[in-house]
Amino acid sequence: MYSWERKGDPMRATIVSVGTELLFGQIVNTNAAYLSQQLNLLGIDVLYHYTVGDNPGRLGELILHGFEECDLIITTGGLGPTQDDLTKEIVCDVLQDHLILHAPTIEYLESYFARLGRVMTDNNRKQALVPSRSTVFKNEGGTAPGFALENEGKVAICLPGPPREMTRMFEGKVKPFLEKLTNHVIHYRMLRLFGIGESQLETDLIDLIDQQTDPTLATYAKEGECSLRVASKRSSLEEAKAAVESTIETVKQRVGDHIYSSDNEELHEVVAKKLIQREIRFASAESCTGGLFAQTMTEVPGISAVFDRGFVTYSNRSKTEELGVSEETLARFGAVSRETALEMAEGLHRVTGCPLCIAVTGIAGPEGGTEDKPVGRVYISCYYDGISLCREETIRNVSRSWNRNFAKLLMLDTINKLLDGKEIE
Amino acid sequence: MYSWERKGDPMRATIVSVGTELLFGQIVNTNAAYLSQQLNLLGIDVLYHYTVGDNPGRLGELILHGFEECDLIITTGGLGPTQDDLTKEIVCDVLQDHLILHAPTIEYLESYFARLGRVMTDNNRKQALVPSRSTVFKNEGGTAPGFALENEGKVAICLPGPPREMTRMFEGKVKPFLEKLTNHVIHYRMLRLFGIGESQLETDLIDLIDQQTDPTLATYAKEGECSLRVASKRSSLEEAKAAVESTIETVKQRVGDHIYSSDNEELHEVVAKKLIQREIRFASAESCTGGLFAQTMTEVPGISAVFDRGFVTYSNRSKTEELGVSEETLARFGAVSRETALEMAEGLHRVTGCPLCIAVTGIAGPEGGTEDKPVGRVYISCYYDGISLCREETIRNVSRSWNRNFAKLLMLDTINKLLDGKEIE
Numbered sequence: 001m002y003s004w005e006r007k008g009d010p011m012r013a014t015i016v017s018v019g020t021e022l023l024f025g026q027i028v029n030t031n032a033a034y035l036s037q038q039l040n041l042l043g044i045d046v047l048y049h050y051t052v053g054d055n056p057g058r059l060g061e062l063i064l065h066g067f068e069e070c071d072l073i074i075t076t077g078g079l080g081p082t083q084d085d086l087t088k089e090i091v092c093d094v095l096q097d098h099l100i101l102h103a104p105t106i107e108y109l110e111s112y113f114a115r116l117g118r119v120m121t122d123n124n125r126k127q128a129l130v131p132s133r134s135t136v137f138k139n140e141g142g143t144a145p146g147f148a149l150e151n152e153g154k155v156a157i158c159l160p161g162p163p164r165e166m167t168r169m170f171e172g173k174v175k176p177f178l179e180k181l182t183n184h185v186i187h188y189r190m191l192r193l194f195g196i197g198e199s200q201l202e203t204d205l206i207d208l209i210d211q212q213t214d215p216t217l218a219t220y221a222k223e224g225e226c227s228l229r230v231a232s233k234r235s236s237l238e239e240a241k242a243a244v245e246s247t248i249e250t251v252k253q254r255v256g257d258h259i260y261s262s263d264n265e266e267l268h269e270v271v272a273k274k275l276i277q278r279e280i281r282f283a284s285a286e287s288c289t290g291g292l293f294a295q296t297m298t299e300v301p302g303i304s305a306v307f308d309r310g311f312v313t314y315s316n317r318s319k320t321e322e323l324g325v326s327e328e329t330l331a332r333f334g335a336v337s338r339e340t341a342l343e344m345a346e347g348l349h350r351v352t353g354c355p356l357c358i359a360v361t362g363i364a365g366p367e368g369g370t371e372d373k374p375v376g377r378v379y380i381s382c383y384y385d386g387i388s389l390c391r392e393e394t395i396r397n398v399s400r401s402w403n404r405n406f407a408k409l410l411m412l413d414t415i416n417k418l419l420d421g422k423e424i425e
Numbered sequence: 426m427y428s429w430e431r432k433g434d435p436m437r438a439t440i441v442s443v444g445t446e447l448l449f450g451q452i453v454n455t456n457a458a459y460l461s462q463q464l465n466l467l468g469i470d471v472l473y474h475y476t477v478g479d480n481p482g483r484l485g486e487l488i489l490h491g492f493e494e495c496d497l498i499i500t501t502g503g504l505g506p507t508q509d510d511l512t513k514e515i516v517c518d519v520l521q522d523h524l525i526l527h528a529p530t531i532e533y534l535e536s537y538f539a540r541l542g543r544v545m546t547d548n549n550r551k552q553a554l555v556p557s558r559s560t561v562f563k564n565e566g567g568t569a570p571g572f573a574l575e576n577e578g579k580v581a582i583c584l585p586g587p588p589r590e591m592t593r594m595f596e597g598k599v600k601p602f603l604e605k606l607t608n609h610v611i612h613y614r615m616l617r618l619f620g621i622g623e624s625q626l627e628t629d630l631i632d633l634i635d636q637q638t639d640p641t642l643a644t645y646a647k648e649g650e651c652s653l654r655v656a657s658k659r660s661s662l663e664e665a666k667a668a669v670e671s672t673i674e675t676v677k678q679r680v681g682d683h684i685y686s687s688d689n690e691e692l693h694e695v696v697a698k699k700l701i702q703r704e705i706r707f708a709s710a711e712s713c714t715g716g717l718f719a720q721t722m723t724e725v726p727g728i729s730a731v732f733d734r735g736f737v738t739y740s741n742r743s744k745t746e747e748l749g750v751s752e753e754t755l756a757r758f759g760a761v762s763r764e765t766a767l768e769m770a771e772g773l774h775r776v777t778g779c780p781l782c783i784a785v786t787g788i789a790g791p792e793g794g795t796e797d798k799p800v801g802r803v804y805i806s807c808y809y810d811g812i813s814l815c816r817e818e819t820i821r822n823v824s825r826s827w828n829r830n831f832a833k834l835l836m837l838d839t840i841n842k843l844l845d846g847k848e849i850e
Binding site for chain 2: 017022023024025026027028029030032033034035036037038040046047048049050051052053058062065220284286289290291292293294295297298299301302303304307308309310311312313314315317318321322351352365366367400401404
């Protein structure tokens with residue numbers, strides 16, 4: 001019987017990252033952050049992160065120290081084929097087990113190397129050693145398997161170090177294992193919002209957040225955007241799903257206008273998907289964002305079916321020559337103006353014939369602002385369905401790259417609202 | 426006297442990151458990686474990273490544990506004005522000191538809040554408390570000061586948590602403090618290279634790397650690029666500088682063709698600086714990179730003086746309409762071909778009149794490759810000084826975004842070599 005079942009308290013965990021490259025600062029420890037997020041979602045408290053090099057004495061000591069307060073230790077790294085990979089040996093020492101050769105892993109490794117046309121060396125066989133009493137987790141994305149080992153209410157889960165292998169194993173194998181241990185199922189959805197700050201979002205939902213027992217709500221901020229995680233911990237998946245959906249309905253009534261995805265998609269993915277599905281050809285003309293919009297949209301595979309072309313009209317002359325913005329407009333209202341933005345989008349439509357044309361002009365900074373038009377002022381203009389409109393926005397000036405990114409998000413938000421038939425304030 | 430001076434061994438350090446948000450996985454711990462890099466550069470071995478929440482008992486225990494093996498502990502976080510910020514109290518407990526009000530910090534905080542037009546609250550005064558025997562480090566970028574405290578050969582250095590404040594304080598205050606402690610000065614330069622893999626770089630320099638005592642050489646790889654750090658640890662800055670320069674001369678004789686910066690600048694910064702200094706107007710036409718080149722160049726403030734415009738000619742029609750690429754060429758050789766690339770750059774010059782015109786067409790993937798023209802094949806064409814040339818390259822296909830980024834680097838490398846009068850293979 002596990003100790004947390006005896007106590008009825010939340011399970012407590014320590015995350016141990018093994019690898020000298022972490023102590024050299026050659027790589028940033030993203031594994032610890034990922035595992036912390038996931039364990040918190042599962043209702044498990046994380047008390048410590050430890051990082052240690054390939055040193056058996058220190059690793060063993062840290063595992064012992066972690067088990068003083070915690071029931072669960074998750075290690076990453078040190079499962080590889082080389083001499084200095086010692087995590088398995090140490091965990092066996094601490095939890096009183098010994099290593100045996102795991103036949104299914106040997107088979108898997110043999111077919112893995114055969115597929116690559118390589119001979120399996122002896123030190124690769126070392127990867128098929130696992131503690132005799134452990135639950136083995138097959139590594140779908142690499143060679144070293146992971147495992148869970150229990151002794152007297154203490155559980156160690158050992159995972160490979162490469163983030164891609166580790167996250168895949170956690171999602172597919174470790175999460176169900178932990179759900180079974182803790183006798184409950186976690187379901188969550190991540191909503192993504194634009195046009196509302198994290199503190200406003202919190203204010204709008206404060207009663208739900210304060211009263212939360214289940215589902216729980218958590219807000220996150222990320223470069224001008226917000227996320228809201230709605231999570232439920234129940235004894236069955238159906239119950240958890242129903243609870244999450246019902247809370248999301250309430251959230252939608254409050255801040256639905258700002259939600260652009262209920263499935264943790266990025267805004268450009270949402271917009272690209274709609275354009276591709278509805279076969280709407282589009283083009284862009286950018287000044288202050290300097291190609292960031294086009295670059296972001298063309299990250300999406302398959303976008304070439306609808307993206308016709310983009311202009312980065314950085315000079316005034318290029319705005320006139322490429323888009324037919326009149327020299328008079330530029331002289332009278334300036335390159336950063338509602339009038340210029342509108343002529344950019346309309347010119348873009350004239351030149352390309354695309355049914356959707358988006359344009360932006362603004363001041364990205366750090367120089368170039370005036371009292372009248374400060375750094376962060378942008379004009380976003382869109383021609384769609386025979387109508388053209390222009391949004392004037394003043395972005396909170398953080399840095400050149402922040403301002404450019406936010407201007408890009410405003411362009412995407414404009415298209416998204418137009419495609420949904422929503423009003424643009 | 427400090428214990429490492431007695432032993433003559435390298436100083437040993439533990440990094441302790443304090444913050445519940447780290448244990449929730451809300452932020453990734455970049456501070457530990459930064460400090461590890463810096464300490465290693467200073468010749469200090471890092472044995473452990475610990476992360477702990479705002480819990481005085483656990484924090485105190487970890488600091489004690491760190492001091493069992495280490496002479497130096499660096500903490501980040503927990504210096505703020507709120508109740509749960511307890512790092513200072515704990516460090517005083519461990520190193521037998523007590524907190525006093527630091528008059529210069531009070532003055533600094535008062536002027537800081539006056540400048541913001543805000544009244545300083547009482548809990549902000551808490552930030553001016555420091556251990557009575559400590560060396561105080563002023564926080565130029567925020568409010569909470571840092572400090573170093575010593576007792577019986579053990580040193581604790583406490584730094585604020587926000588990375589911007591922490592790195593600035595480390596660079597300006599902590600580094601000189603540690604150099605004095607360790608009785609030596611470290612000087613290093615970071616060379617940046619393109620067009621050579623990390624393993625080839627290592628091979629070309631293997632004798633220098635193997636025999637290294639001082640200066641030391643370390644290679645790093647980053648998305649298609651390499652860096653080489655040359656560092657020297659001497660008793661005076663002059664000596665260290667001379668040693669580094671002399672080694673760099675040797676390195677240049679071996680791999681000089683691939684070095685684009687000796688000051689850790691990025692390739693696009695190097696290229697942008699040259700174009701701005703020499704007042705060379707330029708324009709770009711991009712297919713597979715989708716605006717990434719234009720977006721990267723326009724990250725540099727002041728580029729508008731020379732960047733005329735960019736085209737993202739994603740469709741065949743746009744290549745013809747905007748750049749005058751002949752329909753026959755497109756039909757006969759395809760959009761991804763040497764012929765199309767050359768007509769893109771030449772057309773770009775015709776349309777814009779810019780003395781430097783760069784164009785790219787290629788297959789970013791994941792779809793669209795053939796046996797003849799696989800994913801990763803790119804053609805980079807440049808018109809400059811009346812001459813046009815084209816490079817055919819096949820990028821090792823990693824992912825769409827990797828391929829696009831590498832194609833962008835090839836564009837930058839092409840311009841850089843042309844501007845330097847170097848041959849393009």
